[in-house]
Amino acid sequence: MQAKVSGDVKASGQTGVSGNASARILEAARAIATREGVGKITIQAVAREARLSKGGVLYNFPTKQALLCGLMDQMLSEHRKIMTRLPEQHPVRTLRGHLETVLQSQDTCDDLSMAILAAAASDPRLLDPLRADLTGDLERILTDTRDAEAAMIVVLAIQGLRFQRLLDLPDGGADVKKRVIARLRTMIDELE
Amino acid sequence: MQAKVSGDVKASGQTGVSGNASARILEAARAIATREGVGKITIQAVAREARLSKGGVLYNFPTKQALLCGLMDQMLSEHRKIMTRLPEQHPVRTLRGHLETVLQSQDTCDDLSMAILAAAASDPRLLDPLRADLTGDLERILTDTRDAEAAMIVVLAIQGLRFQRLLDLPDGGADVKKRVIARLRTMIDELE
DNA sequence: GGATTTAAACCGACCGGACGGTACAGTTGT
């Protein structure tokens, strides 16, 4: 009698399988979070935004935690999808993938990073899948290069870029930003 | 009949004036946020944590928004205090100040940055004072140096460091982190 | 091939509880 999304914290990656309702619900949640703050994500509000009833939302995500978990899943799978789309043999491709992920999310203004805030606000343990992913990526990055400190600084700058965008913090203007991104790219290329 | 903290969004910087109750309340809020997530900051929970009654909390902060605003105020004033404590004539002292602020917050584990998350979760507009401060700092930093891109990357890395610490994301280990911080310091020094 | 069954998808009234906030009666320091 229960539906396609497990709702468990250790759910697997596939969220958009049915293509319609779940995806629309998650999109609605992100829209609300971006517009009014992650604290305003309520089941009723999400239902209204997705043109669904409260029951409809709870059918697809049996609990609110399941919904937030789905949000995190969606973000991580989107992240992985962008990563695998890159040229396979690039030396520090993991690092470049992170940068592209952030840039794409800032181009489309479709802010998946909002999931991080929502998760952190409701239950820090929801960040565990993200931590696991990031640990693996970081390990790969730090062994891919000999200048681990420079690589780490690039990683940190990329994360800073993500949160700066997410919280709408000042970025020094469009031209500076553009040149910073270019510089980050050359820094990545120089890392071997 | 109303008390010492205005609770208005544009409240001034001084939060710890009475030295006891307000500060203890804010500390309690931060403790809860760090332990259970910013979503768990409720007036009752804060009162319990601060060994106070709910009325006592609401006496010091007439609304919850005032409390969150106080949290943000405390963070910003702490930030400014650290900044002014630095050697006045350092060329890029604003940048160095930002780094030291983050490092201090990570040493004392007394995580003022939690205020950012709490504010973003409840009402994005609460971040406005932070945005104002940051805009000024950024302007100063970018005019202090000729290599604006490098300076910006350092700023981003510092912000990344803050959120990495805040969300307990992987940091590559203590030794890497230590070397990264050293490298950031030399990068700042080389900025003129 | 029309009637019946089954199950997925969804609806919306409802419940218990927690939340933010108010009112007011203490209590304490001076």
Added chain:
DNA sequence: ACAACTGTACCGTCCGGTCGGTTTAAATCC
């Protein structure tokens, strides 16, 4: 005594979650 402060009972609202019912469409039966 008086102001500063604290404790607590309480109110209206909203939230997460349950549950019985409705729709839709495919499967099954005869």
